[in-house]
Amino acid sequence: MAAAAARSNATRLLSLIQSGANACPCHSHAHSHGPTSGAFSSLLKYGRNYASAKETTDYAFEMAASNIRFGPGVTSEIGMDLNNIKATKVAVYTDATIAQLHPLKAVVESLEKHKVNYVVYDTCRVEPTDTSFKSAIDFARQHNPDAFVAVGGGSVIDTAKAASLYSAHPEADFLDFVNAPIGKGLPIRKKLHPLIAVPTTAGTGSETTGTAIFDYEPLKTKTGIAHRALKPHLGIVDPLNTRSMPSQVHASSGLDVLCHALESYTALPYNQRSPRPKDPIERPAYQGSNPISDVWSLHALKMVVEYLPRAVKDPEDLEAQSQMLLAATFAGIGFGNAGVHLCHGLSYPISGLNKTYKHPGYNVDHAIVPHGVSVALTAPSVFRFTAASCPDRHIDAAGAFGADTAHIKESMAGEVLAEKLTRFLEDLGVPNGLSAIGYDSSYIPALVEGTLPQHRVTKLAPAREPAREQIAAIFESAMKNY
Template sequence: MKLTQGACTCPAHMGGRIISKHLPTCKSNKMATQVPMEYAFEMASSNIRYGENATSEVGMDAANLKAKRVMVLTDPNIAKLRPMKTAIESLEANKVNYTVFDKVRVEPSDISFKEAIAFARKYQPDLYIAVGGGSTIDTAKAANLYTEYPDADFLDFVNAPIGKGLPIDKTLRPLIAIPTTAGTGSETTGASIFDFKSMNVKTGIANRALKPVLGIVDPLNIRSGPLSVQISAGLDVLFLFVRSGIYTHASTYLHPYSHSLESYTAIPYKLRGPAPENPLLRPAYQGSNPISDVWSIKALKMVVDSLPKIKKDVNDYKAQSEMILAATYAGIGFGNAGVHLCHGMSYPISGLVKNYNHPEYPTDHSLVPHGVSVAITAPSVFSFTSAMYPERHLQIAQIFGADISNAKLADAGAILADRIRQFLYNLELPDGISAFGYTYSDIEKLVQGTLPQHRVTKLAPLAAGTEDLSKIFENSLKLYN
């Protein structure tokens, strides 16, 4: 019988977190209970269709599903652009009844979610189609969920400890996701992220029941818009390894970057905690595992190669196609492994910002794009987490171009941090969180906004307490100077 990790308070477990393989025999672990440790992981993903002009098939998909009432979700910008036009033409060509909700908020909030939920409850769709970035796809997931649970309180399914994190025991209506950014990978996952306004932090809902039945990944859908949006989404892909809009600016492409880095360095699934009493209770984010590792490594390599090309030439269509595919790869990886500190710390960075608008983002509210907010702390985060699994940190550094032939494991964090910092500098990312208006006096609020993000922070390979988070934020005030 393996023991749980939760009760051990010896130094090797860093206040209850396993960072050692000695737990089953740890003599200091006198409070441990005889509960089986996790022994399995699950691999879940949407069906994916990839190809230029694949969006034109969505009307046939709706007809094949015998849909009678389709709710198409998008944002006010995408509503005027090619991907939406193509989707609507396809629905009409196949004589599918539909209505359009075009009020999705870029970086959605609980308020904007509730607006979409109210619309869906009134219309009662039997199929949802999301045309847009992660913001649109996540909004569609929430609308679908709460329409099927009309009596639920909004916090019932929101991740604990902010919400109750209740399991979803109903089959939801089908959702088809058509991403227009190479970023979140939301077309593959059961995660739905939003700003929780009353607490000024981001949180979300994570459950496999939310994942789309189909993700239509069409490279033509990202061939317009400003560079900064493409870079932000791309950085999210990159850091998921270790939101809404058609824009393919550098900001957009940062998303797959983060997903890949974080999922590859997450705590292994067998060390995540006790096994669930019922498979229904196994979380969507389970820790690193052999299958997610494959998708994450592939996504990371693709982003590191393609994102600088897009920065050099925003019309490099081959690189754009690679990026939207990398986002899907990263989504499969992080959608099952999860992310950790970069994402947990990004939520208060985005949620507390007051007077910053990222270049080329057409919004009417203060906004730090998600890909930028997760990338900005990465040098400091991975310098910190490298104490665990330094081999993986060196492997990532090598993908970024570092010569690790004579590198010492103890130097893994510094080597990787330097390579990430140079990568972000070349993409002209803002110079730390101070560029968003944050100062040393804001660090306590940023830490307090990070601490409740258990869904992701508890997957970090090394437990980060208040002092650790404070130091990471402090070191992230400036990146380059």
């Protein structure tokens, strides 16, 4: 009864917050996303708002993404790619599981066929930490490669990004490039050695982005490094490399794509974000929603809704697997330029504080809440909270789940989207809220404290960054979802 009362109070607080929210000026009109007019009309709308932008907010956005090569079997070309960039020594990063599977074997086969000199680091940690990053960095500094290859999921790709970054900056302290306020958040001014990313999961989109995420153990929370210089030189997106994923890994990876798409589409508009950079190199990778990222994010969302249930249900559904791999890349291009917001900001302490829960389907020797699960658990509560700021965007998102958008009132946008999300998560067998992975209301203060430093993402919540009490209410509401 006490838990039910607490959830009721949280729901009332969320409703109060929503009712008092001002409409987001850049998102507060109906949108057209038709094939001929959507992107152009959206661009005009953003442009009109530029005239009223304050000098303290940004006035421009940048579009950056890795080169992407997609196709079954394209991993066999990687040896030629490395010869084409005249690599003389290559550091190949992977994890202990992928080291025994087809993706790494295909990479090594190509390297040897094309006489590429390489060394292998096969102990990347799933859900990396500052400690595991430092071990990977030490390996790079020891071997001094002039190119990197990452074969694995987002954890491996992010680890290789960190190894490349710090091997190019031997004088740097580890926290120099880590996002503020945990680190100094310094811009990357040196040219890094090229990194070729070979994703083996359909989730993070890390093959397209300039972001590397890890658990910062001293604070028991996740943070990261974000800069365009971290983007891989090339992403080799090969559907043959995801066939070995267990069903639960398909589900978790796909949930990350889902939240990447939803959060980037509903993020604060780029010309509402502050501060305006004094130098273009200071413009963050996560800039806020913009008319180019919108196209990628919304399309990725529709792909997830259509193909993720199929990929989870049937490991032999190669079409669904291939389409989810594309969706991950599409969403990566979207959120890699727009950014994510509250689902990700709240997820970091959910993962960081976990000491006992081990998600099924993950062959690891430590407690783990997979990243995709940690972002999805709060998603229904988050979008109830954010809907009042840009209801039209939340209505668009509900439409991707099959809702009749013509009959959704703006005042109901958050509730409709949350209900669609809840049913989607339930059908995929996602744990029923935070309580299902071992949390109760007594953990909320610590979860809030772990969220507050995540400025890089929480400041991109549409129209406003939530206060401590609002974050607590979202966590309370997410204790049970269905």
